[in-house]
Amino acid sequence: MITFLELLLNGISIGAVYALIALGFVVIFKATEVVNFAHASLLLAGGYLVARLQPVVGFWAALLIGVASAAVVGALIEFLIIRRANVGSQSVLAIVTIGVDIVLTTELTRQIGTEILALGDPWGDSVVHLGQVTIAETRIVALFTAAALISMFLLAFKYTGWGIAMRATAEDAETAALMGIRLGRVSLSAWAVAGALAAVAAVFLCVFPTPGLDRGTSLAAIKAFPAAILGGLDSTTGALAGGLIVGVTEALMTGYQNQLAFLGRGIGDVAPFLVMIVILLLRPAGLFGTRETARV
Amino acid sequence: MDVTAPPPGDAGLAVRDLAVNYGPVRALREVTLRVPPGSIVAVLGANGAGKSTLLRAISGTLRFHRGSVGGGVISWAGTRLSGLPAPAVVARGVTQVPEGRRVFARMTVEENLRAGGLGARGAKESAAAREEVLALFPVLAERAHQRAGLLSGGEQQMLAIGRALMARPSMLLLDEPTLGLAPLVAARIAQTVKEINARGTSVLLIEQNVTLAMSLASYAYVLEVGEVVLEGPTAELAAGDEVRRRYLGITGPQDEEPRKLAPARLKIARWSA
Numbered sequence: 001m002i003t004f005l006e007l008l009l010n011g012i013s014i015g016a017v018y019a020l021i022a023l024g025f026v027v028i029f030k031a032t033e034v035v036n037f038a039h040a041s042l043l044l045a046g047g048y049l050v051a052r053l054q055p056v057v058g059f060w061a062a063l064l065i066g067v068a069s070a071a072v073v074g075a076l077i078e079f080l081i082i083r084r085a086n087v088g089s090q091s092v093l094a095i096v097t098i099g100v101d102i103v104l105t106t107e108l109t110r111q112i113g114t115e116i117l118a119l120g121d122p123w124g125d126s127v128v129h130l131g132q133v134t135i136a137e138t139r140i141v142a143l144f145t146a147a148a149l150i151s152m153f154l155l156a157f158k159y160t161g162w163g164i165a166m167r168a169t170a171e172d173a174e175t176a177a178l179m180g181i182r183l184g185r186v187s188l189s190a191w192a193v194a195g196a197l198a199a200v201a202a203v204f205l206c207v208f209p210t211p212g213l214d215r216g217t218s219l220a221a222i223k224a225f226p227a228a229i230l231g232g233l234d235s236t237t238g239a240l241a242g243g244l245i246v247g248v249t250e251a252l253m254t255g256y257q258n259q260l261a262f263l264g265r266g267i268g269d270v271a272p273f274l275v276m277i278v279i280l281l282l283r284p285a286g287l288f289g290t291r292e293t294a295r296v
Numbered sequence: 297m298d299v300t301a302p303p304p305g306d307a308g309l310a311v312r313d314l315a316v317n318y319g320p321v322r323a324l325r326e327v328t329l330r331v332p333p334g335s336i337v338a339v340l341g342a343n344g345a346g347k348s349t350l351l352r353a354i355s356g357t358l359r360f361h362r363g364s365v366g367g368g369v370i371s372w373a374g375t376r377l378s379g380l381p382a383p384a385v386v387a388r389g390v391t392q393v394p395e396g397r398r399v400f401a402r403m404t405v406e407e408n409l410r411a412g413g414l415g416a417r418g419a420k421e422s423a424a425a426r427e428e429v430l431a432l433f434p435v436l437a438e439r440a441h442q443r444a445g446l447l448s449g450g451e452q453q454m455l456a457i458g459r460a461l462m463a464r465p466s467m468l469l470l471d472e473p474t475l476g477l478a479p480l481v482a483a484r485i486a487q488t489v490k491e492i493n494a495r496g497t498s499v500l501l502i503e504q505n506v507t508l509a510m511s512l513a514s515y516a517y518v519l520e521v522g523e524v525v526l527e528g529p530t531a532e533l534a535a536g537d538e539v540r541r542r543y544l545g546i547t548g549p550q551d552e553e554p555r556k557l558a559p560a561r562l563k564i565a566r567w568s569a
Contacts, residue, residue, distance in 0.1 A: 161414055168400050168411040174360040175398040180386030180415020180463050 005133045007255035008248060013139035015247020016146035020201040021224030022231065022239035023153060024194030029233050030170035031190035035094040038077060039198060040221040041104035046070030046199025047206055048108050051117035051213045059120045067199040073104075074195025078188050109215040116212040125208045142204040149200060150240060153193070157236060162189065170234070223250065223269075226276035232289020241287055246272040307373060308333045308498060309354070309390070309467055314368035314378075316346070316353050316522075318361065323349045324522045326368070331467070333373075336489070336499040338509040338530065341519035347502045348395055350519070351469050354500070355392040356382040372467060386415045391465035395472050395502075397456040401445030405436055408444050408455055412462030422462065429458040432488060450481035457488065467498045474505050486512055510534050 021043060028036045050059075050066035057065070077100055085096055123137045157163035168176040169186045177183055198221070205220050206213040227246040231238025253260065254268030279287065309331040316324040324346045331337040341347050352358045354370055354377060370378040372390050380388075400408050409429060413422035430437045433454040439447060444455055453473055460468060470489065474482035486508050493499050503509035510516065510530045518526035518538075526538055 161410070164403070164407055164410050165414055167403055167407070168414075171400045171402055172398055174357055175394055175400070176411065177360070177382035178355055178357060178386070178392050178394055179412045179459065180383045180391070181411065182381075182383045 002132050003255065004252075006135060007251045009133065009135050010139055010255075011248035011251030012244060013135075013143040013146075013247070014251060015227075015244035016143050016150070017201050017204045017243075018224045018227045018246050019150060019240045019243025020146050020197045021221055022228035022243050023150065023236060024197040025224065025228040026231075026233060026236055026239045027166070027190045028194050029228075030236075031166055032078075032082065032093075032187045033090040034082060034097065035091075035233070036097050036194070037094060038097040038101040038104065039194065039224070040218040041101045041108065042070055042074055042077075042195050043198035043202045043205075043221040044105060044108050044218040045073050046195065047119075047202030047213045047217055048112065048117070050199070050203055051119055051206070054120040059122060062120075063203060066203070067196045070195040070199035070202075071192040072195070074191035074193075074198075075188050078191035082191075083184065083187070105218055108218075112213070112215050114215075116214045117206075118212045119203060119206050121203070121207045123207065136208050138204070138207040138209075142207075145200065145204070149197065153197075154236060166190065223272045226272045230276045230279040230286055232286030234290055235286065235288035238286055238288035245275060249275050308335070309500065310369075310371050311350070311354070312369045312371075314350070314353060314370060315366040316349050316358065316363055317366045318349075318363045322366070322522060323363065324353070327519070327522070327524055328368075329517050329524065329527070331498050331500050333466075333498055334493070334496060335515065336493050336501060336513045338501045338503060338513035338516040339519060340503070340506055340509060340516055344521075345519040346522040347519055348471060349522075351392055351471050351500070351502060353378070354385070354390065355469060356380050356385045357392075383415060386463050386465070389464075389466040390469065391460045391463045391467070392469035393456050393460045393471060393473060395475065397449075397452045399444040399447070399452050399455050399459070401443065403444060404441050405444055405447070405455055406440040408459050409436070409462050412459030415463045421464065425462045425464050429461050432461070432491065433458050450477055450484065453477060453481075453485055454488070457485075457492075461492070465497060467500070468492060470499060470501045470503075472502055472504055474503065474508060482508060 053062035227242035231242030253271040
């Protein structure tokens with residue numbers, strides 16, 4: 001029971017981090033209808049900058065710069081490539097983002113080499129005891145940070161002019177433009193927000209119990225894809241639910257893999273994708289996605 | 297024909313020799329029309345005559361339909377509109393109510409109005425605009441927190457017009473505002489258009505319902521296959537044979553020639569009577 005609670009708590013915490021990544025993914029999709037396969041490299045870029053800068057300027061300043069830079073990188077991808085690509089369909093742009101991802105990831109892995117970069121975070125490897133349940137402090141911080149950022153985002157999405165412009169554009173871009181909403185700005189801000197969220201997620205993917213940032217970190221980010229997709233690509237609520245489902249599934253499957261030996265080692269890494277496939281078979285638009293409906 | 301054309305000048309909306317292409321297809325050619333400030337001008341024509349294309353060219357949304365201006369000039373109050381992106385056109389005071397209402401169905405009525413006011417200059421301005429809109433359409437205040445998709449067709453049209461008014465336009469472009477509405481609701485919308493115009497907003501109206509359009513507008517243009525084939529003060533047009541024959545469904549024995557437009561018009565005119 002204790003093990004279960006520990007796994008569950010860890011799962012929720014990592015799930016909240018996946019939700020941060022998935023949220024960025026969903027925001028970009030809603031604002032521009034582009035499936036952004038470059039998301040993992042955005043995350044790697046943010047994490048890399050934090051890791052490289054923290055010995056020089058300290059963790060908090062590095063975090064700030066890393067997050068801001070990831071936002072800028074996201075905005076640049078939008079401004080230099082997505083906006084200028086005069087293609088017929090958004091699925092072509094999705095393939096363009098695969099190209100961007102390959103270029104960015106290749107360069108970053110070259111920079112990282114075989115190193116494992118420490119993030120120098122203030123939480124280190126300390127643990128917290130909640131009754132008999134033991135959990136790393138970093139996981140608690142991750143959970144609260146993700147929850148705070150997600151709430152802030154959702155409130156902004158619901159109530160601010162920016163959020164209204166986003167949602168209006170997501171629903172009907174042409175009409176939004178007719179109302180004076182600048183689609184370029186909406187799209188740019190979506191990419192910047194997604195980049196910033198990914199950078200924060202990168203930090204929490206690399207702190208204890210993970211040894212640090214290495215060339216494989218972007219693979220961890222790929223688990224956020226099933227999170228976004230199983231929740232429904234165009235639903236912010238779906239991103240949250242998807243993130244949590246993936247996080248908890250992964251934590252439980254990894255934690256109980258001895259009992260699940262018949263499924264083979266490393267089932268925890270595969271589980272998110274299996275869950276995604278099952279959910280998509282049952283609900284093709286994802287848990288909270290909009291089904292294609294025609295209304296006259 | 298030109299004798300009755302509105303006087304030249306910089307005021308109001310002026311479209312001169314406008315040509316629009318969708319790829320290799322020319323949708324409009326040498327379309328020239330004027331909307332003097334404070335007036336209501338109607339554009340009539342069959343489906344595919346280029347009415348919606350004309351509005352898209354003015355409001356800067358041709359690029360959403362892979363279309364482009366191939367020549368000519370559109371100007372409003374002396375400043376050039378052609379070539380500007382849609383938000384810049386809104387910022388200059390020209391706002392379009394899209395065909396088919398196109399309210400943001402998943403957002404509330406309130407949020408739809410806010411979306412319409414995003415192009416406005418300040419919080420004060422948009423608060424004033426909101427008050428005016430709610431005075432014009434009290435039903436929108438009652439339904440403020442309902443999803444726009446759940447409104448009736450007439451209410452959605454009111455919301456679409458209200459949303460456009462949130463930008464405080466001095467020129468309103470209306471694309472078939474009574475399409476698909478019950479006659480009573482259509483009459484109510486027409487009344488509102490008159491009220492909006494009485495407050496000083498110029499209106500360019502595209503309307504299937506010819507009787508209604510003729511009663512609202514002071515001047516009308518008739519488009520056919522991308523060209524202006526007829527124009528004049530609505531009173532004269534209504535009295536003349538051409539429009540009556542083509543669009544008001546009043547046919548004489550000489551109209552047995554196989555004209556594609558006439559039967560369709562005939563049906564609509566009867567339906568909206």
